[in-house]
Amino acid sequence: xxxxxxxxxxxxxxxxxxxxxxxxxxxxxxxxxxxxxxxxxxxxxxxxxxxxxxxxxxxxxxxxxxxxxxxxxxxxxxxxxxxxxxxxxxxxxxxxxxxxxxxxxxxxxxxxxxxxxxxxxxxxxxxxxxxxxxxxxxxxxxxxxxxxxxxxxxxxxxxxxxxxxxxxxxxxxxxxxxxxxxxxxxxxxxxxxxxxxxxxxxxxxxxxxxxxxxxxxxxxxxxxxxxxxxxxxxxxxxxxxxxxxxxxxxxxxxxxxxxxxxxxxxxxxxxxxxxxxxxxxxxxxxxxxxxxxxxxxxxxxxxxxxxxxxxxxxxxxxxxxxxxxxxxxxxxxxxxxxxxxxxxxxxxxxxxxxxxxxxxxxxxxxxxxxxxxxxxxxxxxxxxxxxxxxxxxxxxxxxxxxxxxxxxxxxxxxxxxxxxxxxxxxxxxxxxxxxxxxxxxxxxxxxxxxxxxxxxxxxxxxxxxxxxxxxxxxxxxxxxxxxxxxxxxxxxxxxxxxxxxxxxxxxxxxxxxxxxxxxxxxxxxxxxxxxxxxxxxxxxxxxxxxxxxxxxxxxxxxxxxxxxxxxxxxxxxxxxxxxxxxxxxxxxxxxxxxxxxxxxxxxxxxxxxxxxxxxxxxxxxxxxxxxxxxxxxxxxxxxxxxxxxxxxxxxxxxxxxxxxxxxxxxxxxxxxxxxxxxxxxxxxxxxxxxxxxxxxxxxxxxxxxxxxxxxxxxxxxxxxxxxxxxxxxxxxxxxxxxxxxxxxxxxxxxx
Numbered sequence: 001x002x003x004x005x006x007x008x009x010x011x012x013x014x015x016x017x018x019x020x021x022x023x024x025x026x027x028x029x030x031x032x033x034x035x036x037x038x039x040x041x042x043x044x045x046x047x048x049x050x051x052x053x054x055x056x057x058x059x060x061x062x063x064x065x066x067x068x069x070x071x072x073x074x075x076x077x078x079x080x081x082x083x084x085x086x087x088x089x090x091x092x093x094x095x096x097x098x099x100x101x102x103x104x105x106x107x108x109x110x111x112x113x114x115x116x117x118x119x120x121x122x123x124x125x126x127x128x129x130x131x132x133x134x135x136x137x138x139x140x141x142x143x144x145x146x147x148x149x150x151x152x153x154x155x156x157x158x159x160x161x162x163x164x165x166x167x168x169x170x171x172x173x174x175x176x177x178x179x180x181x182x183x184x185x186x187x188x189x190x191x192x193x194x195x196x197x198x199x200x201x202x203x204x205x206x207x208x209x210x211x212x213x214x215x216x217x218x219x220x221x222x223x224x225x226x227x228x229x230x231x232x233x234x235x236x237x238x239x240x241x242x243x244x245x246x247x248x249x250x251x252x253x254x255x256x257x258x259x260x261x262x263x264x265x266x267x268x269x270x271x272x273x274x275x276x277x278x279x280x281x282x283x284x285x286x287x288x289x290x291x292x293x294x295x296x297x298x299x300x301x302x303x304x305x306x307x308x309x310x311x312x313x314x315x316x317x318x319x320x321x322x323x324x325x326x327x328x329x330x331x332x333x334x335x336x337x338x339x340x341x342x343x344x345x346x347x348x349x350x351x352x353x354x355x356x357x358x359x360x361x362x363x364x365x366x367x368x369x370x371x372x373x374x375x376x377x378x379x380x381x382x383x384x385x386x387x388x389x390x391x392x393x394x395x396x397x398x399x400x401x402x403x404x405x406x407x408x409x410x411x412x413x414x415x416x417x418x419x420x421x422x423x424x425x426x427x428x429x430x431x432x433x434x435x436x437x438x439x440x441x442x443x444x445x446x447x448x449x450x451x452x453x454x455x456x457x458x459x460x461x462x463x464x465x466x467x468x469x470x471x472x473x474x475x476x477x478x479x480x481x482x483x484x485x486x487x488x489x490x491x492x493x494x495x496x497x498x499x500x501x502x503x504x505x506x507x508x509x510x511x512x513x514x515x516x517x518x519x520x521x522x523x524x525x526x527x528x529x530x531x532x533x534x535x536x537x538x539x540x541x542x543x544x545x546x547x548x549x550x551x552x553x554x555x556x557x558x559x560x561x562x563x564x565x566x567x568x569x570x571x572x573x574x575x576x577x578x579x580x581x582x583x584x585x586x587x588x589x590x591x592x593x594x595x596x597x598x599x600x601x602x603x604x605x606x607x608x609x610x611x612x613x614x615x616x617x618x619x620x621x622x623x624x625x626x627x628x629x630x631x632x633x634x635x636x637x638x639x640x641x642x643x644x645x646x647x648x649x650x651x652x653x654x655x656x657x658x659x660x661x662x663x664x665x666x667x668x669x670x671x672x673x674x675x676x677x678x679x680x681x682x683x684x685x686x687x688x689x690x691x692x693x694x695x696x697x698x699x700x701x702x703x704x705x706x707x708x709x710x711x712x713x714x715x716x717x718x719x720x721x722x723x724x725x726x727x728x729x730x731x732x733x734x735x736x737x738x739x740x741x742x743x744x745x746x747x748x749x750x751x
Contacts, residue, residue: 021045427456437721565612
């Protein structure tokens with residue numbers, strides 16, 4: 001609803017209030033409605049119009065090819081149908097954190113349960129004499145674009161100040177409208193965001209070809225004219241005639257209205273990796289969010305449409321209680337003189353570039369590398385598969401040292417480069433000894449994984465592998481020797497009796513260097529079962545063992561990347577701990593391996609986690625632990641189905657048919673959009689090979705095998721693991737998958 005409908009209501013209250021009328025708020029609102037149908041949601045839009053798409057403003061909208069209706073994100077009835085209160089003319093003026101209230105500029109207020117700051121950014125104002133003359137414009141919102149388009153009518157000469165993305169596209173649009181255009185940039189290069197002298201030179205030639213004069217290394221000292229702009233004087237003294245001026249010198253985040261209320265600010269709203277501010281009930285997304293980028297290891301703001309879309313969605317989920325970190329690589333797209341380009345990643349501090357193709361012919365790409373790791377890619381006409389392959393390489397920090405020649409080869413494809421070896425280790429208690437034997441065989445044949453993805457007992461093995469790359473066997477053997485229990489030898493007969501005895505022994509005494517029964521620990525005080533326990537066993541012995549056998553300093557610097565799966569108890573959300581991003585500790589490893597109800601949840605960064613194999617309220621005793629475990633197992637499937645629906649994979653054929661009916665230029669523009677790229681890409685095929693412990697190979701494989709830490713069983717499992725791995729290696733396969741059984745226990749090593 002608009003502000004007129006809300007007049008007379010001095011304060012409305014909503015479960016979720018999203019401040020800002022851009023795509024970050026709209027994306028957040030859609031995700032909130034999707035996942036929480038009964039929630040009350042409001043978008044506070046400071047502008048008088050429906051939320052709209054900003055990218056077309058410097059392209060088709062300015063030239064008149066795209067109307068306001070096509071720029072609108074959703075029609076008016078969308079918000080009504082989704083029960084999302086859209087408050088227009090609602091400009092936020094302050095936040096009362098204690099009262100959970102947003103004060104608006106008109107004196108009214110809106111109460112919130114959770115608040116999202118998505119107020120975007122505003123253009124820098126030119127501070128030189130004559131900057132307020134009629135004819136001097138910015139180009140940031142739809143009002144600016146409408147005014148500039150109207151003001152361009154009848155004008156002959158335009159001056160564009162700033163040769164960044166907006167300035168270059170505005171110059172191209174004005175030239176298309178028939179104006180003579182001069183583009184002035186204070187730096188030595190056009191498009192300074194690209195940090196590329198090569199691309200600057202390419203775009204300079206492109207502009208010259210289409211009649212745009214480009215002047216770099218200069219500033220505008222003053223604008224001239226009485227009431228209306230007639231000219232400009234540059235820093236080298238030259239005078240330019242112009243009747244229209246466009247200021248495109250960058251933006252600054254819209255967060256001044258938050259000053260003094262306790263929310264931490266520094267070039268935007270400071271948020272953590274989950275987009276949460278210093279106030280736990282306030283989040284930020286889009287241009288205004290200053291977040292920690294794990295790919296770069298530094299704080300930054302990203303002023304891209306795609307970034308705002310994805311941060312809005314993630315912020316919505318985290319406002320609902322999840323703790324999902326933002327680890328995406330946003331895709332920026334632009335269009336200059338019908339040359340549609342894409343840009344993803346961040347080229348800052350890239351030490352090397354690899355040019356593929358001839359600018360501006362299609363396909364063309366420029367790869368930005370640092371220490372053989374792809375940091376960014378600029379492309380023209382690259383297929384969706386190519387863009388997604390680059391995105392994944394950037395996100396995964398894939399080392400391309402061995403692919404240098406292939407990268408430079410004409411016609412080569414990123415998706416076809418030799419893949420990484422991923423070792424996937426699952427759990428199973430004592431069955432982890434099978435994994436250790438298989439790992440030893442792989443290592444003896446020179447197979448070293450680039451990535452280890454692990455869960456449960458596999459997390460312990462994986463951490464040893466990643467912290468001792470290429471020489472983990474001795475450490476693994478020592479680790480499993482300490483886990484072995486001497487004196488528990490299986491009899492040659494009466495196997496069923498042995499299973500019963502083993503189960504009772506482990507139940508009563510646990511595994512000395514793994515977990516100890518709580519009834520022995522608490523017996524002097526209570527002497528019996530305690531209803532407030534959340535697990536049967538205590539896992540402090542394993543924490544001590546992990547500290548001895550995992551070199552956590554080496555793990556932090558290891559070229560082998562370790563990914564650990566865990567599940568947050570309170571929210572039921574999956575969490576991946578990443579050695580390239582997180583400083584892993586013994587607690588992280590045990591968080592991945594804490595299977596209820598035997599083992600307690602592990603607290604990491606103030607949040608409780610269970611085994612990654614498990615997926616609303618936190619349980620407070622053993623009975624509730626059992627109920628919560630079953631609840632998560634079934635609820636997670638439904639949640640994953642809903643997330644899958646967002647990817648819209650079922651619409652690929654339809655999208656391709658529609659795109660195929662467009663003219664070539666329109667189809668090229670459609671295919672450069674981030675939505676198209678992610679929707680239509682085909683990931684590289686994954687080769688999967690299994691090293692499995694088959695039940696038929698071992699007479700003693702029974703229900704008790706997961707708990708059989710007897711020295712005899714551990715040695716047998718390690719021997720079986722070595723034999724199974726060697727059998728795969730003998731077949732000439734070097735890209736492997738680690739598992740436990742073919743039928744009910746699987747894990748993977750893939751390419």
